[in-house]
Amino acid sequence: xxxxxxxxxxxxxxxxxxxxxSGILSVQIxxxxxxxxxxxxxxxxxxxxxxxxxxxxxxxxxxxxxLECIAGLLTPNNGRxxxxxxxxxxxxxxxxxxxxxxxxxxxxxxxxxxxHLTVQQNIEYGLxxxxxxxxxxxxxxxxxxxxxxxxxxxxxxxxxGGERQRVxxxxxxxxxxxxxxxxEPLAALDGVTKTKIVExxxxxxxxxxxxxxxxxxxxxxxxxxxxxxxxxxxxxxxAQGPTREVI
Amino acid sequence: xxxxxxxxxxxxxxxxxxxxxxxxxxxxxxxxxSRWRWKFLxxxxxxxxxxxxxxxxxxYLLIALGARSPLGHFWQSITGHTLAFTFQGLVIGSIIYxxxxxxxxxxxxFAAVDSRLIAASAxxxxxxxxxxxxxxxxxxxxxLVAGIALSFAHTMGEFGVxxxxxxxxxxxxxxxxxEVYDQVQALNYSAASITALILLGISFSLLSLVxxxxxxxxxxxxxx
Numbered sequence: 001x002x003x004x005x006x007x008x009x010x011x012x013x014x015x016x017x018x019x020x021x022s023g024i025l026s027v028q029i030x031x032x033x034x035x036x037x038x039x040x041x042x043x044x045x046x047x048x049x050x051x052x053x054x055x056x057x058x059x060x061x062x063x064x065x066x067l068e069c070i071a072g073l074l075t076p077n078n079g080r081x082x083x084x085x086x087x088x089x090x091x092x093x094x095x096x097x098x099x100x101x102x103x104x105x106x107x108x109x110x111x112x113x114x115x116h117l118t119v120q121q122n123i124e125y126g127l128x129x130x131x132x133x134x135x136x137x138x139x140x141x142x143x144x145x146x147x148x149x150x151x152x153x154x155x156x157x158x159x160x161g162g163e164r165q166r167v168x169x170x171x172x173x174x175x176x177x178x179x180x181x182x183x184e185p186l187a188a189l190d191g192v193t194k195t196k197i198v199e200x201x202x203x204x205x206x207x208x209x210x211x212x213x214x215x216x217x218x219x220x221x222x223x224x225x226x227x228x229x230x231x232x233x234x235x236x237x238x239a240q241g242p243t244r245e246v247i
Numbered sequence: 248x249x250x251x252x253x254x255x256x257x258x259x260x261x262x263x264x265x266x267x268x269x270x271x272x273x274x275x276x277x278x279x280x281s282r283w284r285w286k287f288l289x290x291x292x293x294x295x296x297x298x299x300x301x302x303x304x305x306x307y308l309l310i311a312l313g314a315r316s317p318l319g320h321f322w323q324s325i326t327g328h329t330l331a332f333t334f335q336g337l338v339i340g341s342i343i344y345x346x347x348x349x350x351x352x353x354x355x356x357f358a359a360v361d362s363r364l365i366a367a368s369a370x371x372x373x374x375x376x377x378x379x380x381x382x383x384x385x386x387x388x389x390x391l392v393a394g395i396a397l398s399f400a401h402t403m404g405e406f407g408v409x410x411x412x413x414x415x416x417x418x419x420x421x422x423x424x425x426e427v428y429d430q431v432q433a434l435n436y437s438a439a440s441i442t443a444l445i446l447l448g449i450s451f452s453l454l455s456l457v458x459x460x461x462x463x464x465x466x467x468x469x470x471x
Contacts, residue, residue: 071366071370072369073366073369073370098369099366099369099370100369100370100371100372100373100374101372102370103372104370105370106366106367106370108363108366108367110363112361112363112364112366112367113367114364114367114368114382115364115386116385116386125368125371125373125381126371126372126373128372128373128377129372171371172370172371175371175372
């Protein structure tokens with residue numbers, strides 16, 4: 001499915017919520033699974049600067065495992081995950097920060113919107129530590145930015161696939177994460193919808209400048225979306241660098 | 248029809264269902280999410296009342312509640328009487344007897360909650376307690392209602408444990424099922440049939456509720 005990139009004017013609403021830029025993501029992890037017949041080992045060491053990095057590779061390459069290890073949903077057997085001096089995981093130091101304290105945004109492949117909550121409640125879910133006024137303000141801003149204000153009182157089952165995608169992205173971004181992990185978030189969308197959502201994401205990141213890991217197995221998405229590519233195969237990095245050079 | 252025994256049975260069932268709701272929630276949560284390798288032993292212990300003859304369970308409870316046991320001794324030092332053959336003793340016995348009927352539907356409904364929703368909640372900064380309260384519990388409503396209804400209905404119909412632990416004291420431990428037994432023993436079949444019919448009606452209504460909750464449409468309706 002083709003993904004077009006178009007020129008666009010920066011969205012002031014998204015820019016207005018910008019905060020201090022994040023640093024370089026440093027990942028050195030080893031995670032072994034012995035459940036399959038021959039076992040599987042993810043062995044990755046890389047440093048990723050702010051901006052969109054595409055994690056590319058065939059099914060079973062370890063893309064989702066990499067994201068889950070970074071987010072803390074899986075515990076690596078060895079290694080270290082950190083952004084600048086903020087350590088999330090370090091086996092040698094005995095550091096393993098709990099998932100809910102990492103402040104890492106994660107958009108799942110199936111989006112994982114809470115079915116019993118409305119769009120607004122889904123987006124507000126990650127803002128519990130803020131006072132009510134600030135929570136309402138941030139929610140309204142992101143709803144406007146992603147053009148989903150009219151959906152605020154609907155449940156996820158009452159909106160379209162593209163709208164659900166926007167809600168999932170908005171729900172992660174509204175928390176001002178220091179790192180964003182996207183696991184094939186646009187796989188089920190048509191080209192036009194995909195392009196619009198990518199534009200929103202690029203505008204947001206132009207203002208926030210955090211590392212974004214975008215998992216895909218689509219070569220077209222790699223060429224259209226990423227500044228950098230990390231190619232995985234059988235749990236190992238086989239190439240990494242600027243998109244045009246690697247692809 | 249002895250309305251006193253019916254009211255006592257309903258009171259006993261309501262108290263047991265309410266206490267079980269509080270006790271079974273953390274037990275079911277632990278059973279669902281614990282990765283302890285010996286967890287199956289706890290699961291088997293919780294499920295024992297399903298397969299154990301009520302008289303056997305009642306016998307052990309009678310011993311456990313008696314004046315020579317630590318619990319019975321402690322209770323006697325506070326109240327001046329033992330737990331056996333009292334309403335409180337009946338409540339404790341019924342809680343243990345009906346525990347699996349609350350824990351298992353609760354655990355099944357927790358396990359049915361998509362693990363991605365739980366992961367999403369964590370990545371959005373929610374602690375395990377908040378995730379349980381705001382995601383797992385609301386999405387488990389049909390299972391929770393089923394567990395409460397089943398534990399209520401099971402307590403209403405219990406006989407062996409009640410007879411062993413509570414005896415047959417009118418107004419204190421004499422439940423509807425024991426009344427039916429007494430009426431049959433006295434060859435008072437017409438009174439027994441009325442009492443049995445009432446118990447049948449209540450139990451059927453509660454089970455209908457449980458099965459209705461398992462229907463998708465009704466489950467969705469509950470969320471709204």
